[in-house]
Amino acid sequence: MTQLTHFNQSGEAHMVDVGNKDITERVAIAEGYIEMNPTTLTLIEQGTHKKGDVLGIARIAGIMASKKTADLVPLCHPLPISHVEVNLEIENDTSRVYCRTTVKTRGQTGVEMEALTATQVSLLTVYDMCKAVDRGMTIQGVRLLKKSGGKSGDWLRP
Amino acid sequence: MTQLTHFNQSGEAHMVDVGNKDITERVAIAEGYIEMNPTTLTLIEQGTHKKGDVLGIARIAGIMASKKTADLVPLCHPLPISHVEVNLEIENDTSRVYCRTTVKTRGQTGVEMEALTATQVSLLTVYDMCKAVDRGMTIQGVRLLKKSGGKSGDWLRP
Amino acid sequence: MTQLTHFNQSGEAHMVDVGNKDITERVAIAEGYIEMNPTTLTLIEQGTHKKGDVLGIARIAGIMASKKTADLVPLCHPLPISHVEVNLEIENDTSRVYCRTTVKTRGQTGVEMEALTATQVSLLTVYDMCKAVDRGMTIQGVRLLKKSGGKSGDWLRP
Amino acid sequence: MTQLTHFNQSGEAHMVDVGNKDITERVAIAEGYIEMNPTTLTLIEQGTHKKGDVLGIARIAGIMASKKTADLVPLCHPLPISHVEVNLEIENDTSRVYCRTTVKTRGQTGVEMEALTATQVSLLTVYDMCKAVDRGMTIQGVRLLKKSGGKSGDWLRP
Amino acid sequence: MTQLTHFNQSGEAHMVDVGNKDITERVAIAEGYIEMNPTTLTLIEQGTHKKGDVLGIARIAGIMASKKTADLVPLCHPLPISHVEVNLEIENDTSRVYCRTTVKTRGQTGVEMEALTATQVSLLTVYDMCKAVDRGMTIQGVRLLKKSGGKSGDWLRP
Amino acid sequence: MTQLTHFNQSGEAHMVDVGNKDITERVAIAEGYIEMNPTTLTLIEQGTHKKGDVLGIARIAGIMASKKTADLVPLCHPLPISHVEVNLEIENDTSRVYCRTTVKTRGQTGVEMEALTATQVSLLTVYDMCKAVDRGMTIQGVRLLKKSGGKSGDWLRP
Numbered sequence: 001m002t003q004l005t006h007f008n009q010s011g012e013a014h015m016v017d018v019g020n021k022d023i024t025e026r027v028a029i030a031e032g033y034i035e036m037n038p039t040t041l042t043l044i045e046q047g048t049h050k051k052g053d054v055l056g057i058a059r060i061a062g063i064m065a066s067k068k069t070a071d072l073v074p075l076c077h078p079l080p081i082s083h084v085e086v087n088l089e090i091e092n093d094t095s096r097v098y099c100r101t102t103v104k105t106r107g108q109t110g111v112e113m114e115a116l117t118a119t120q121v122s123l124l125t126v127y128d129m130c131k132a133v134d135r136g137m138t139i140q141g142v143r144l145l146k147k148s149g150g151k152s153g154d155w156l157r158p
Numbered sequence: 159m160t161q162l163t164h165f166n167q168s169g170e171a172h173m174v175d176v177g178n179k180d181i182t183e184r185v186a187i188a189e190g191y192i193e194m195n196p197t198t199l200t201l202i203e204q205g206t207h208k209k210g211d212v213l214g215i216a217r218i219a220g221i222m223a224s225k226k227t228a229d230l231v232p233l234c235h236p237l238p239i240s241h242v243e244v245n246l247e248i249e250n251d252t253s254r255v256y257c258r259t260t261v262k263t264r265g266q267t268g269v270e271m272e273a274l275t276a277t278q279v280s281l282l283t284v285y286d287m288c289k290a291v292d293r294g295m296t297i298q299g300v301r302l303l304k305k306s307g308g309k310s311g312d313w314l315r316p
Numbered sequence: 317m318t319q320l321t322h323f324n325q326s327g328e329a330h331m332v333d334v335g336n337k338d339i340t341e342r343v344a345i346a347e348g349y350i351e352m353n354p355t356t357l358t359l360i361e362q363g364t365h366k367k368g369d370v371l372g373i374a375r376i377a378g379i380m381a382s383k384k385t386a387d388l389v390p391l392c393h394p395l396p397i398s399h400v401e402v403n404l405e406i407e408n409d410t411s412r413v414y415c416r417t418t419v420k421t422r423g424q425t426g427v428e429m430e431a432l433t434a435t436q437v438s439l440l441t442v443y444d445m446c447k448a449v450d451r452g453m454t455i456q457g458v459r460l461l462k463k464s465g466g467k468s469g470d471w472l473r474p
Numbered sequence: 475m476t477q478l479t480h481f482n483q484s485g486e487a488h489m490v491d492v493g494n495k496d497i498t499e500r501v502a503i504a505e506g507y508i509e510m511n512p513t514t515l516t517l518i519e520q521g522t523h524k525k526g527d528v529l530g531i532a533r534i535a536g537i538m539a540s541k542k543t544a545d546l547v548p549l550c551h552p553l554p555i556s557h558v559e560v561n562l563e564i565e566n567d568t569s570r571v572y573c574r575t576t577v578k579t580r581g582q583t584g585v586e587m588e589a590l591t592a593t594q595v596s597l598l599t600v601y602d603m604c605k606a607v608d609r610g611m612t613i614q615g616v617r618l619l620k621k622s623g624g625k626s627g628d629w630l631r632p
Numbered sequence: 633m634t635q636l637t638h639f640n641q642s643g644e645a646h647m648v649d650v651g652n653k654d655i656t657e658r659v660a661i662a663e664g665y666i667e668m669n670p671t672t673l674t675l676i677e678q679g680t681h682k683k684g685d686v687l688g689i690a691r692i693a694g695i696m697a698s699k700k701t702a703d704l705v706p707l708c709h710p711l712p713i714s715h716v717e718v719n720l721e722i723e724n725d726t727s728r729v730y731c732r733t734t735v736k737t738r739g740q741t742g743v744e745m746e747a748l749t750a751t752q753v754s755l756l757t758v759y760d761m762c763k764a765v766d767r768g769m770t771i772q773g774v775r776l777l778k779k780s781g782g783k784s785g786d787w788l789r790p
Numbered sequence: 791m792t793q794l795t796h797f798n799q800s801g802e803a804h805m806v807d808v809g810n811k812d813i814t815e816r817v818a819i820a821e822g823y824i825e826m827n828p829t830t831l832t833l834i835e836q837g838t839h840k841k842g843d844v845l846g847i848a849r850i851a852g853i854m855a856s857k858k859t860a861d862l863v864p865l866c867h868p869l870p871i872s873h874v875e876v877n878l879e880i881e882n883d884t885s886r887v888y889c890r891t892t893v894k895t896r897g898q899t900g901v902e903m904e905a906l907t908a909t910q911v912s913l914l915t916v917y918d919m920c921k922a923v924d925r926g927m928t929i930q931g932v933r934l935l936k937k938s939g940g941k942s943g944d945w946l947r948p
Contacts (some may be wrong), residue, residue, distance in 0.1 A: 004201055004212065006287045006403065011205070013215055013372070015379055017399035019341060019420050025651060032297070043162055047169070054162065056645070057171055060706050060850050061232050062648055067702055067710055070383055072226065072279050072782060073286045074219050074376050078383055078396050080710050083649035085640065104651050108398060112293070114287050120278045120297075121230050128231045128271050129164045135270070135302055135313050136298035139190070139278075144289075148795055155293050164534035166875065171846070173853055175873035177815060177894050183493060211372055218376050218548050225544055225552055228857055232850050236857055236870050239553050241584060243482065262493050264582075266872060266896075268597070295601055320528065321518055322603045324717065327521070329531055333715035335657060335736050345675070348613070359478055362496070363485070365483070367641055370478065373487055377548050384546065386699055388595050389602045390535050390692050394712050418742055424714060429602050436548050436594045436613075444547045444587050445480045451586070451618055451629050455594075458613035460605075471609050499809060527688055528801070534692050534864050537805055541860055541868055554868050556898060557807035559798065578809050580898075636833055636844065636930055638919045645847055664929070675794055679801070686794065689803055693864050699940070703794050704858065704911050705918045706851050744925070745918050752910045752929075760863045761796045762926050763934075767902070767945050771822070771910075771932035787925050 006075045021096070021108040025124050026149030030115035030144035033091070033098040034123045040134040044097065045090050051097070054129045055088040055097070062086040062122030066103055066114040077109045084114075086122055097126055100145070109148050116142060164233045173233050179266040184307030188273035189302030191249070192281045198292040199232040202255065202284070203248050212287045213246040213255070220244040220280030224261055224272045231275070237269045242272075244280055255284055258303070268308050274300060320353040322391045331391050337424040342465030346431035348458035349407070349414040350439045356450040360413065360442070361406050365373030371404040371413070372447045378402040382419055393425045400430075402438055413442055416461070426466050432458060489549050495582040495606045500623030504589035506616035507565070507572040508597045514608040518571065518600070519564050528603045529562040529571070536560040536596030540577055543591045553584045558588075560596055571600055574619070584624050590616060638707045648705050653740040658781030662747035664774035665723070665730045666755045672766040676729065676758070677722050686761045687720040687729070694718040694754030698735055701749045709741045716746075718754055729758055732777070742782050748774060796865045808872070811898040816939030820905035822932035823881070823888045824913045830924040834878050834887065834916070844919045845878040845887070852876040852912030854902045856893055863907070867899045873893050874904075876912055882905050887916055906932060 008014050044054045063084045070078040083104035091098050101118040105113040123139045130137065148154045166172050202212045221242045228236040241262035249256050259276040261269040281297045288295065306312045322366040324330050360370045381399045386394040399420040407414050419427040439455045446453065464470045483564050518528045527532045544552040556580040565572050575592040577585040597613045604611065622628045640646050676686045695716045702710040715736040723730050733750040735743040757770045762769065780786045796806050834844045853874045860868040873894040881888050891908040893901040913929045920927065938944045 001177070003291060004205065004287055005290045006212075007205070012210075013375055013379070014404070015382075015397065015400040016404070017420060019398040047162065047165070053171075053843065054164075055231055056843055056846055057850055059645055060847055061230065063645070064703075064706050064854075065230055066647075068226075068230065071380075072219065072223055072382050073283050074215055074288060077398065080396065080712065080739070081647065082651040082709065086471055086646070087644070104649060106651055107396070107778040112289060113282065116282055116285065116297075120282060124271065124274055124278060125231050125273060128234060129162055131302075132163045132271060132310075133161060135305070136315060137301070139274075139300035140298055142300075143295070144293055152290075158295060170877070171849055172876070173856075173874040174872065177872040177896055188923070211369065214369055214372055215376055217487055218373055221487070222545075222548050224379075224489075232854050235872065238581070238870065239489065240493040240551065242489040244488070245486070252576065258833060262491060264493055265870070313858075319607060320521065320603055321606045323521070323526075328719070329527075329691055329695070330718070331698075331713065331716040333736060335738055338643070363478065363481070369487075370480075373548055377546065381546055384542075385753040387696075388535065388539055388542065389599050390531055390696050392602055393714065396712065428605060428616060429598065432598055432601065432613075437596060440587065441547050441589055443590065445478055446549055447586060447618075448479045448626075449477060451621070453617065455590075455616035456614055458616075459579060459611065460609055463609070468606075473610060527685065530685055530688050531692055533803055534689055538696075538861075538864050540805075554870065554897070555805070556809040558805040558866065560804070561802070578807060580809055619834070635923060636837065636919055638844075639837070645843075651847065679794065679797070683869045686796075689864055693862065697862055700858075700862065704851065705915050706847055706856055708918060725811075744921060745914065747894075748917060748929075750912055752914060756903065756906055756910060757863050759864060759906060761794055763902060764795045764942075765793060767934055767937070768947060771906075772930055774929035774932075775927065779925070784922075789926060 018108040023106055024149045025106050025110055027104050028110060028112040028115040029102050029145045030119045031100045031145050032119045032123055033096045034126050034137055034139045035096045036137040037134050038095045040130050041095050058122045058125040059086045059088055061125040061148040062117050062118040065121035066118040069114045069117045073113050076108045076113050079107050086118055095102050099123055110147055112144055112147050163223045174234030176266040181264060181266055183264050184268045185262050186268060186270040186273040186280045186305040187260050187303040188277045189303050190277045190281055191260045192284050192295055192297050193254045194295040195292050196253045198288050199253050216280045216283040217244045217246055219283040220276040224276040227272045227275045227293050231271050234271050237263050240265050244276055257281055268305055270302050270305050334424040335452050339422060339424055340465045341368040341422050342426045343420050344426060344428040344463040345418050345461040346435045347416045347461050348435045348439055349412045350453055350455050352443050352453040354411045356446050357411050374438045374441040375402045375404055377441040378434040381437035382430045382434040385430045388474050389429050392429050395421050395423050397421050398419045402434055415439055426463055428460055476535035492582040494620050497580060498623045499580050499581055500584045502584060502589040502621040503576050503619040504593045506576045506593045506597055507570045508600050508611055508613050509570045510563045511608050512569045514604050515569050521525040532596045532599040533560045533562055535599040536592040539595030540588045546625050547587050550587050551615050553579050554573040555579050560592055573597055584621055586618050586621050650740040651701045655738060656781045657738050658742045659736050659749040660744040660779040661734050661777040662751045663777050664751045664755055664770050665728045666758050666769055668725045668729045668769040669766050672762050673727050688759055690754045690757040691718045691720055693757040694750040697753035698746045698750040701746045703747050708745050711734055711737050711739050713737050718750055731755055742779055744776050744779050808898040813853045813896060813898055814939045815896050816900045817894050818900060818902040818905040818937040819892050819935040820891045821921035822909045822913055823886045823936050824916050824927055824929050825886045826926050826927040828885045830920050831885050833919050848912045848915040849876045849878055852908040855911035856908040859904045859907045863903050866903050869895050869897050876908055889913055900937055902934055902937050
């Protein structure tokens with residue numbers, strides 16, 4: 001018998017019943033980054049000050065993607081998101097763009113998947129915009145930092 | 159002046175004109191993995207043999223996501239994908255699920271973004287299905303392995 | 317004068333105002349089946365035990381489709397679904413795959429359309445995966461079995 | 475070993491490679507119907523002459539749904555549809571609405587799924603618009619009538 | 633420092649936090665029109681009485697588009713719409729089709745964008761259906777007429 | 791008998807058959823603008839130089855919307871767009887933001903609707919981002935400027 005809640009007692013996938021869960025405020029924060037050549041990072045950095053705003057576009061892509069999470073992840077519940085914040089930062093010493101995303105809702109299930117999806121798509125969009133000059137970029141460390149609200153309570157990455 | 163092709167000469171984002179590019183067969187292969195607790199990996203492994211097929215569902219999610227790439231990545235061209243293959247493997251020694259995705263098309267632009275998107279969403283789906291038992295799982299090493307076709311020719315990760 | 321609620325007094329289609337309806341728990345159960353050649357059914361049956369899991373994929377397709385109902389059916393209200401369960405069973409004596417879907421929500425309108433849509437798309441997906449060996453498969457008997465909740469109360473197929 | 479082409483040799487689902495198939499004109503015709511109370515059919519019939527055009531809306535829903543087929547059916551290839559025709563007819567003697575859909579494309583794979591999806595969603599939309607007066611309506615006989623084009627050639631329901 | 637609420641204190645776009653706003657009934661009414669040749673208007677007018685119902689299709693397109701607003705407008709919150717009404721009228725003296733849309737919800741943010749999006753897409757659909765005979769049609773005067781509900785209270789076009 | 795091509799000989803809507811049309815390069819250019827208070831325009835102008843880039847976000851929204859045209863406009867053919875350029879300019883003398891969009895494809899039908907849709911959604915996004923300070927903004931003059939390619943040949947606004 002599996003202990004994974006996304007399967008019923010027959011082992012068949014289902015969308016878990018959250019109908020009896022409380023409606024509480026729920027917050028999730030996720031992070032991730034994309035490694036690249038220092039010269040690629042310089043191109044992005046120049047764009048944010050003047051023209052060709054890679055990070056601004058990646059931020060919008062992440063915010064929009066958070067709204068499509070239930071469309072992408074099969075057993076995810078659709079949720080009325082109440083807040084999304086995508087922060088993208090250039091880290092010169094490690095030659096990467098770091099992304100941290102916060103998502104909130106008032107509902108019966110959490111927004112961890114929304115925060116992770118926004119992070120992933122923001123980083124994918126950085127890849128897309130820079131791939132002509134650097135195909136080797138790598139997305140790393142996409143993970144949950146923190147979540148609060150709901151029956152399982154708060155969780156903080158140890 | 160930026161050298162990133164996704165911006166025009168005024169530095170404004172645009173969808174690059176690919177109208178004069180040749181229609182050729184294009185292939186892209188991407189990879190990535192998700193690290194987890196060994197006990198989580200064991201739950202997934204049991205499911206693939208009996209019930210609760212996490213990897214089967216993640217595979218479908220990745221294939222479907224590849225078809226939504228242009229919907230997620232703002233400056234990506236819509237493409238008629240002709241083939242998608244998502245391989246997911248349990249790696250016990252490193253306690254992770256490894257994903258490798260192949261996408262093909264005949265068209266005027268490549269399918270690198272489709273392969274990366276499928277990889278990301280497959281791994282996100284693994285996260286979703288196991289998060290109740292392991293919130294700390296981390297997605298790593300999402301990157302292009304190889305691409306062929308098109309004016310820029312073949313590229314193989316060094 | 318039409319008695320159909322999806323039209324206003326001028327006979328023009330509209331999305332009915334449900335703003336004053338109570339928020340109650342609502343459940344709908346729908347069913348349907350797909351008839352096929354016995355040899356096709358055998359191929360599906362073999363897959364569920366070993367490889368090539370047609371029913372597992374059809375189940376996921378149905379669950380995902382339930383979330384797109386308001387996108388497909390023009391005058392349907394968007395709803396935050398709280399539970400979806402798609403059961404698919406092989407019926408050897410009648411040579412068909414039977415599907416029964418349960419959908420729940422807490423909201424101002426019912427989920428009959430979501431349950432019917434999930435059923436339809438699950439059966440369509442069975443068709444897609446087996447059509448190379450059996451183009452004559454036929455989808456039959458897609459209908460509501462039961463609904464509860466809301467002003468119109470419970471309904472049970474007589 | 476499964477004989478279903480939607481699985482690779484390991485029995486894992488994939489989107490079949492159609493890259494080497496010829497680009498030919500492909501046509502598919504599907505049909506289906508929805509049974510209802512005679513009084514419901516009368517309401518629909520009155521609407522088509524005057525106000526409250528149920529069939530006109532169902533037709534549009536079907537056409538739009540054909541464009542979403544690859545979004546609904548997991549292993550379906552995205553296709554540039556070149557023509558869709560949805561015919562809906564009132565059949566008083568059998569108390570049902572009959573639907574026949576024709577879809578065309580020029581491409582590397584057929585449009586059977588598009589024709590079936592359009593038929594299903596047209597009939598679902600009839601259900602939605604009339605369900606307040608007749609919850610017992612049943613969708614029946616959704617199946618392929620004919621397809622032409624492609625390597626497998628023409629097929630006509632026997 | 634910008635006073636636009638869609639940017640945080642660092643000037644970066646975000647989806648504004650509406651989690652602490654009250655859930656109230658919210659209504660928005662928008663309008664707009666499309667100017668055309670008198671002969672084009674005559675063709676539309678003939679269709680509404682007999683065949684080729686341009687306005688009926690434009691109405692459905694507008695209603696469906698209102699449900700996609702959060703998918704189109706990047707920083708818009710997803711909302712469970714409870715009512716949509718799209719009125720389209722032929723104005724012979726000014727040779728145009730006039731559109732007025734009402735949208736309602738019970739939620740934490742308003743539905744102005746939903747009403748404007750429905751209006752825009754209804755008028756675009758009129759354009760699409762008539763463009764073969766009149767490419768010069770122009771969409772004009774798309775604007776909010778009124779909104780009520782929420783902290784900012786009622787607003788009526790002066 | 792209607793002369794509108796989006797209806798068949800029975801007066802029923804259909805997606806016109808373009809299967810026999812030539813595949814040619816097709817270009818469409820559309821324009822439109824949004825009128826606002828001079829103080830609102832000043833807020834936008836400040837953002838483009840420093841922070842809170844309203845026009846950058848509106849541009850991305852327009853580009854992404856062009857890819858959803860066939861999803862919004864019921865009888866529009868899905869098309870593989872090869873180029874999109876959205877230009878947004880601040881016009882201080884008339885206190886408005888002007889938008890001009892160019893879309894290209896190689897295909898069997900034109901991209902007029904894609905250019906108009908991108909224009910509409912770019913302007914709607916400007917509205918969304920500034921509505922908290924100026925609810926009275928009005929979208930005006932959305933129309934085709936030029937199209938080329940296809941059987942009907944070139945068209946230039948007189």
